[in-house]
Amino acid sequence: MRNVQITLVEESEFRYRIEQADQMRVPGVVYSSKELLPQAAGDKAMEQVANVATLPGIVRASFAMPDVHWGYGFPIGGVAATDIDHGGVISPGGVGFDISCGVRLLASGIDRTELGHDRLQHLMDILGHTTPRGMGHGGLWKLSGKEEMDDLLVGGARYAVEHGHGVPGDLQRCEDYGVLEGASPGQVSTRAVERGLHQVGSLGSGNHFLEVQAVDHVYDPDTAAAFGLHTGQVCVMIHCGSRGLGHQVCTDHVRTMDQALHRYRISVPDRQLACTPVDSPPGRAYLGAMAAAANYGRANRQLLSEAARRAFATAAGVGLELVYDISHNMAKIETHEVDGATRRLCVHRKGATRALPPGDPSLPPDLGAAGQPVLIPGTMATASYVMVGLPGNDAFHSAAHGAGRVWSRHHALRMVRGEQLRGELEARGIAVRPSSWRGLAEEAPEAYKDVDAVAAVTEGAGLARLVARLVPLGVVKG
Helix, strand or coil: CCCCCCCEEEEECCEEEECCCCCCCCCEEEECCCCCCCCCCCCCHHHHHHHHCCCCCEEEEEEEEEEEECCCCCCEEEEEEEEHHHCCEECHHHCCCCCCCEEEEEEEEEEHHHHHHHHHHHHHHHHHHHCCCCCCCCCCECCCCHHHHHHHHHHHHHHHHHCCCCCHHHHHCEHHHHCCCCCCHHHCCHHHHHHHCCCECCCCCCCCEEEEEEEEEECCHHHHHHHCCCCCEEEEEEEECCHHHHHHHHHHHHHHHHHHCCCCCCCCCCHHHCCEECCCHHHHHHHHHHHHHHHHHHHHHHHHHHHHHHHHHHHHCCCEEEEEEEECEEEEEEEEEECCEEEEEEEEEECEEECCCCCCCCCCHHHCCCCCEEEECCCCCCCEEEEEECCCCCCCCEEECCCCECCCHHHHHHHCCHHHHHHHHHHCCCEEECCCHHHHHHCCHHHECCHHHHHHHHHHCCCEEEEEEEEEEEEEEC
């Protein structure tokens, strides 16, 4: 990576600008506040925003969301769109290794006052025992082989529902109705298939979780009602992605594109930004493989939802209705107006969630008037937010995806002991079911930005509007 001096110009309270310099084709735009700007030593997120601005075909700006921090090539919290018909590129680094990592929120038919301490502990025990998690852990659905895997890679959450894992109504509240079109299983390597064959229906590790929450505050009762939420309601939030299959897809195609840079006469300031034109054989191959991995991720969350429903039925005698499922590691072909012209763009969102406003034609009918739910998880000791997309969002209808790290995992391990953290959380009434003390310490609340501030900046910048705040009751950690 090049070493450059980045100067941020404050344009307004929640918007900063990185002026074009060197090879930058567009400026950088950072939605943030002084308190949220990356402060950690070695965090080169702002430099990465500038590097992304050098990509061929990029339009409008290289954007960064309020939770931005250092990532692979692209910053996490980065958004960039390239003009497909004018040499625009696609970069696997702009999607990330956990393709279609995303958040799913389900709402129960019980309030926290009805759940009570003993029932919550029983529920968490069941979830802790029945939720596969951890590195390489087997999933809930043991696929029979490559043929069944190919069907799942094409069908996504729809394929899971068709095989009894959920109900058809779930698909209405999934991004793209649970299936990203254009999947090409033939572009997914044998090694990727092997890694994913027995992981469908598993959380994984790191910052992935299944959390039982309660709606603590409703800011917009009408929109909350449209989403199926009310104050006091117990919910479940699931955060996970495409596991080893998605990681291998990214690894394979980064290597291919790195080797193809010279062929397409592309120069990038960081090899982690390896890319090719969207409309090229390597570009189309990656899009097909990425869509397949995205469908795997969506099926994965569908299976975990089924496990959560069984646990709630057993412990509380109630069901769970899907509020929404949205990815935050994706590249999608979308149409947007840029400089007065309608253009076909490849929109990269890495650690950024799509945030469609009311009236968008791609919303399901029952959400058309309300807008798209934007799910922003926090930490296991703070809160999570449900927001809604707004018109006039010039970052291609994108918003923050979470709190954003400020400590590395190594630093968190030096600062926090997992056993002590669990004790502190339990003392606050938050039931914790970790897979390891190390994994719990790595995800200590102190390792993240203030999610309340992230949500406030997201609203203040006009990216999305507050609908509801949820607080943790219990968490199952990968």
